[in-house]
Amino acid sequence: MDLALQLLFTGIGIGAVYALVALGFVLIFRATNVVNFAQGEFSMVAAYLMVVAVEAGLPYWAAFIVALLGMALLGVVFNLGVYYPLRHRTYLPVIIATIGASILLANSVLAIYGPQPQVLQGWFDTPGIQLGPVYLDSQYLLIIGVTICLVIFNFWFFEKTLLGKKLQATSQDKEIASLLGISVSTMIMITFIYSAVLGGLAGILVAPVLFVSIQMGSTIALKAFAATIIGGFGDVAGAIIGGLSLGVIETFGAAYISVPYKDGFAFLVLVAFLIFRPQGIFGERVAEKA
Amino acid sequence: MRLTRRDFAAGIAAGIAAPYLIKSAHAQGATIKIGMCAPVTGPAAESGGYAIKGAKLALEAVNKAGGILGKQAELIVEDDQTTNPGIVLAFSKLAAQSDIVGFLGSIRSTQVHAISPDVIKLGKPVMIGGTDPNLTHMGNQWLFRCRPNDSYSGRVIAEYGVSTLGKKKWAVLHSTDAFGTAGGKALTEALTKLGAPPVLDQGYANQSQDFTPVVLAIKQSGADILGSYFTFENDLGIFARQLRQLGVNIPWVGSPSIVNITALKLAGPALYNTYGVADYAEDSSEGSKAFGKIYRDAVKVAPDNQSSWTFDAINVLSAAINKAGSTDAAKIREAILSIKKFAGAEGEYNFDQNGDGLHGYNIVKNDKGNIVFDKHIEFND
Structure with a gap:
């Protein structure tokens, strides 16, 4: 039982990271109908920005704000440089452009900052607390807390605010949204900014656990992408549930079946969903509307 | 002047042979080239940087001491991207350069396994740092290990x-x-x-x-x-x-x-x-201490095995080519295998017939x- 509790905590912690990145995938997919394969690199860039800001002598909270502002700016540049020029093309050139952007971001950071993995201290001085038989890593606690807050925020933002409803309308039907006076390009811009900030947030939160390296984004993004499909592509709640499920499944699979095949469990679940429930846990909203 | 059939044939022959003769003369006058596959990008890029620095430090010393066969030596580095496909591509690029006389492979066994078939086909010495014992026990006579195996x-x-x-x-x-x-x-x-x-x-x-x-x-x-x-x-x-x-x-x-x-x-x-x-411990031998000093002075960080094995690989390869008196691959191979009591940064090299140079470890x-x-x-x- 002690073992299961420890695994559950860790699984939820790592799953929350997948969920945050998956959320970025979903938001951009809903707004533009394309998958942004540079979403993982957003996490990596934000973690490096954080390291640079901390090394520059900024207090941790200020470095955090600077890093997130940097990500917002990256979201703008990404929208204008990668999506906007191709917005009238089919989804394929846009997807290829996001893959290209992902490679560009990774290699740009490599060229600027070098290949050395970096250590980023966590928010708290204490590494964790022992709660009975379970050790609670303070960084994982923070990640879980932030994920819960974001779930609540997303619900409020998309369901209760005018801007959120405009974003939803844009994602559901751009032409009708445009006829209703909504600036579609502005809404898409906001989506890219929010997704970049979300991806960045995931990167900054996970950096003290996984270290800051060029590869950190792609490793997380692969799992987050799987989580998105499991949850139901296009569904915000699905991304959260998919991410958390994936984290828990792979952690328990590693502990009780096989450690070397840990990644295999995640993708086994993905394949099972693609065969038996391709629309994911929460289905696909576009299909429901049709 | 009347052009005879014999003059014409001689002219054609000279014309065909000229580029090869010029190229050969150029090659003879050029530097001795050593190829190196190193992770410039990918997860091991940081340690790859150390590996390249170690190799370059050795090459500088070799060149200061008169070079290889009286010529200056040159290092050609290709990025192996820390992946198996990456090193296969990197090695094939280097192997295509016929004037490269020897190579430094990878410290990662899995990457050495990946290039091993190409190494056999090429038939030139490749110094390696991968420590999977099988690498020097699977019939590839061109792999020479500059670290003790596992x-x-x-x-x-x-x-x-x-x-x-x-x-x-x-x-x-x-x-x-x-x-x-x-x-x-x-x-x-x-x-x-x-x-x-x-x-x-x-x-x-x-x-x-x-x-x-x-x-x-x-x-x-x-x-x-x-x-x-x-x-x-x-x-x-x-x-x-x-x-x-x-x-x-x-x-x-x-x-x-x-x-x-x-x-x-x-x-x-x-x-x-x-x-x-x-395999590298700074205080374990005089050779280790000497390398440690050179490396610290040049790179400003503490040395480790990522740089020491490439340092030794260049020194062993250079010494072997000088000993062979030739860039012929078979002769270099024989010269490497005959190396005994060679003081390196990693320890004392005594190559066995499998191509393993070191036979112990430091704790x-x-x-x-x-x-x-x-x-x-x-x-x-």
């Missing part, structure tokens, strides 16, 4: 843990790539021979984000000592932190990655009081972040 590291880890530390309940943890699998197997075999078969033999996949299941497995096994073979330092760093956080404080004797610079930086205090087998301890040499264990079999 049959030695496994034996040294086992010997030190059982005899010196007095521990018999071992957990063996290793990556599931060629390096980790071979290392884990060598350690398990050595422990079994010493009458202490491991209570846990656990593999893990590279680039894991979480080691909680592994740490809990070690905890549950009741092991009183841990032996490990980690391929990547970031994996080692994550594991070390989680191991300590989850309250496992048993002695830990690891493969060389446990004492390299990147691992020490990432894991910090989580690696204090651990032991490592190290070092992480004393609050400082790597302290304990003892050298050499095998003669």
